[in-house]
Amino acid sequence: MDALNKIGRVFLTFIKYLSLVFFSFWAVLPVVSCFITAFKTDKEYQSTNVMTMPESWTNFDNFIQAFHKAGMGRAFINSIIILLCVLFFSVMIGTQLAYVLNRFKFFGNTIIRALFLFASQLPGVAMQIAVYEIMYNLGFINSLMGYIIMMCGTDIISIYIYIQFFENIDYSLDESAIIDGANYFTIFYKVLFPLLKPAIVTSCILKGVGTYNEYYCANLYLQDKTRYATVATSLYTFVGPLGSKYNLICAGVIISLFPALIVFILCQKQIYSGLTAGAVKG
Numbered sequence: 001m002d003a004l005n006k007i008g009r010v011f012l013t014f015i016k017y018l019s020l021v022f023f024s025f026w027a028v029l030p031v032v033s034c035f036i037t038a039f040k041t042d043k044e045y046q047s048t049n050v051m052t053m054p055e056s057w058t059n060f061d062n063f064i065q066a067f068h069k070a071g072m073g074r075a076f077i078n079s080i081i082i083l084l085c086v087l088f089f090s091v092m093i094g095t096q097l098a099y100v101l102n103r104f105k106f107f108g109n110t111i112i113r114a115l116f117l118f119a120s121q122l123p124g125v126a127m128q129i130a131v132y133e134i135m136y137n138l139g140f141i142n143s144l145m146g147y148i149i150m151m152c153g154t155d156i157i158s159i160y161i162y163i164q165f166f167e168n169i170d171y172s173l174d175e176s177a178i179i180d181g182a183n184y185f186t187i188f189y190k191v192l193f194p195l196l197k198p199a200i201v202t203s204c205i206l207k208g209v210g211t212y213n214e215y216y217c218a219n220l221y222l223q224d225k226t227r228y229a230t231v232a233t234s235l236y237t238f239v240g241p242l243g244s245k246y247n248l249i250c251a252g253v254i255i256s257l258f259p260a261l262i263v264f265i266l267c268q269k270q271i272y273s274g275l276t277a278g279a280v281k282g
Helices: 002-038 042-047 061-069 072-103 109-120 124-137 144-151 156-167 172-179 184-213 216-221 231-238 246-281
Strands: none
Touching: 002 246, 042 246, 061 072, 061 231, 061 246, 072 109, 072 144, 072 156, 072 184, 072 231, 072 246, 109 156, 124 144, 124 216, 144 216, 156 184, 172 184, 184 231, 216 231, 231 246
């Protein structure tokens, strides 16, 4: 019996690691093929498969062409402006809303939470007709500021993350601050807000990745691609009815990965601590 149990444990361990290797391979394969294709000339791309190694790994013409022809310099500036504004206002609005919903009991509190939960189940594409009409009537079409305001809309997932963290912060902190003469704004900004750092990191990761990679709304509302292109929309410069230059697209994808890679390397300690704290607190 002990031998059978040992064989069973070994078999389960083998299956576990085999599945990890298998799914990791399929997750990394598109990135590897994209990296290989980025170094190929037009002739190489048309005459070889995606996993065939390029003749030269020092051919950076694709990266230069992708950066200049797609206007990625302007696209990076627009994406950074959008990302910083969206993250700042989303954090401020989300944390304050979660603070009110968690710390104050009033008529309609439960209804508001239920409406947030209901709204999170609605597909965003299904509401685009109404959103587009609102954006058009407000004059926000083809406006970077209008797009930022739309993207700063209530992030329901982040609000629930903040609420979960507030529920794990003892009310005695609020009571002590009130006894010392602090008002509600002081309690929030001086006492509770610094304690939300793990939740803010988690929320910024989720919101930041979605905002940086967002294509549908950026393409729909920022129609002047010469002025308001983002990183995601600039890559479609090389897609056309007569064919697509996938070697240039792959080069642009690799370029677009560098900012995220730099942020991850510099902030990986905060990112890991935020995600693990979010998992435990939630």
